[in-house]
Amino acid sequence: MNNFNYIKADSPDHAIQQISDRQRTFLLAGGTNIIDLWKYNLTHPDTLVDLSQIKGLKTIHTLENGGLHLGALVSNSDTAHHELVKSKYPLLSKTILAGATAQIRNSATNGGNLMQRTRCHYFYDAAAPCNKRNPGSGCPAIKGHNRMHAILGHSDQCIAVFPSDMCIALAALDAIVKVKSSRGERIIKFSDFHRLPGDQPEKDNTLENDELIIAIELPNEGFSDHYSYLKLRDRNSYAFALISVATGLVLDGQIIQKANIALGGVAHQPWRVPEAEEFLIGKDATPENFANAADIILAGAKGFEHNSFKIPLAKQAIIRNGAMALHPERQRPGAQPSL
Numbered sequence: 001m002n003n004f005n006y007i008k009a010d011s012p013d014h015a016i017q018q019i020s021d022r023q024r025t026f027l028l029a030g031g032t033n034i035i036d037l038w039k040y041n042l043t044h045p046d047t048l049v050d051l052s053q054i055k056g057l058k059t060i061h062t063l064e065n066g067g068l069h070l071g072a073l074v075s076n077s078d079t080a081h082h083e084l085v086k087s088k089y090p091l092l093s094k095t096i097l098a099g100a101t102a103q104i105r106n107s108a109t110n111g112g113n114l115m116q117r118t119r120c121h122y123f124y125d126a127a128a129p130c131n132k133r134n135p136g137s138g139c140p141a142i143k144g145h146n147r148m149h150a151i152l153g154h155s156d157q158c159i160a161v162f163p164s165d166m167c168i169a170l171a172a173l174d175a176i177v178k179v180k181s182s183r184g185e186r187i188i189k190f191s192d193f194h195r196l197p198g199d200q201p202e203k204d205n206t207l208e209n210d211e212l213i214i215a216i217e218l219p220n221e222g223f224s225d226h227y228s229y230l231k232l233r234d235r236n237s238y239a240f241a242l243i244s245v246a247t248g249l250v251l252d253g254q255i256i257q258k259a260n261i262a263l264g265g266v267a268h269q270p271w272r273v274p275e276a277e278e279f280l281i282g283k284d285a286t287p288e289n290f291a292n293a294a295d296i297i298l299a300g301a302k303g304f305e306h307n308s309f310k311i312p313l314a315k316q317a318i319i320r321n322g323a324m325a326l327h328p329e330r331q332r333p334g335a336q337p338s339l
């Protein structure tokens, strides 16, 4: 029996007062990850601060700059099915709906999605060494079962991947994360939120221990004319991505004006390579050009015994998703397969 204190926060500031020591105090949003971690004996909260009743963090509304505010406590389902998200940011809607199950998405929140932990088997096995869970204990995945693991940005300390779908779209959309602590508010660019493992794999992201995620904000550009999310996985539902690609394009005829491409399932963070996106600008949206961009994105990729297949798979996924982004209408429910 683990005894713990339970506090129901009624405002962001009330929650922030409680989390000055996040080592022992945990935030509960939808509970779909934190409760699992607890049941697996991987975390041991002294105090649980329940955010779920904070109404102020449950709104979605348009911003003055034409962008969109997504409250941290809005559920993944409510976000995916919101009219403003579906019409202006269909890439985000599609990406959320590719993750988990309807029941999990009904509970899971936007803030919690950013903070979910890796799905590395060794991380979830409390009896196994794991540098992410127990720094300095080792990384059995490097020579073990590493089919799901990273091909980019890994270190000799950790080859885990960040498992989210939603965050791959948020990376492609150039979202920002608004966070608050007793020191005030700050904004974290999405590309700076999740981090590579380096020699501190225990740190997933750049959120400080005493900070609360308030909201995610999207810029005006939503790529609603040309977008696609492709998730490749071992089962067609209820499985995390082996490789995923979120692509947003702005086109003038067939000529690419803007191309944002983010990969999931390949690294400890959503993976974007600005040089590849710059390469595509001014070029025709052809498979050949997407293939060349894929080579730039995957430069330096290194696989392990069971996951080297991900490198050619990622290249094909980038090419195919580029083609799918040209005709998003063919991906809507009831439509014929796009290619």
Ligand SMILES: Cc1cc2nc3c(=O)[nH]c(=O)nc-3n(C[C@H](O)[C@H](O)[C@H](O)COP(=O)(O)OP(=O)(O)OC[C@H]3O[C@@H](n4cnc5c(N)ncnc54)[C@H](O)[C@@H]3O)c2cc1C
Binding pocket: 026, 027, 028, 029, 030, 031, 032, 033, 034, 035, 036, 051, 072, 073, 076, 098, 099, 100, 101, 104, 107, 108, 109, 110, 111, 112, 113, 114, 115, 116, 163, 164, 165, 166, 211, 212, 213, 214, 238, 239, 240, 241
């Ligand atoms: C069986 C299963 C399958 C899944 N499949 C997928 C999938 O295919 N794709 C996918 O993307 N995800 C998948 N998920 C993960 C799911 O999306 C996450 O568990 C969920 O998004 C976490 O949100 P939550 O609100 O439940 O977070 P919680 O479990 O409540 O919290 C998770 C972490 O976030 C922290 N946190 C929560 N809110 C805040 C905040 N506002 N500020 C700071 N910290 C905060 C908590 O303290 C905790 O550390 C799956 C989960 C399960 C259980």
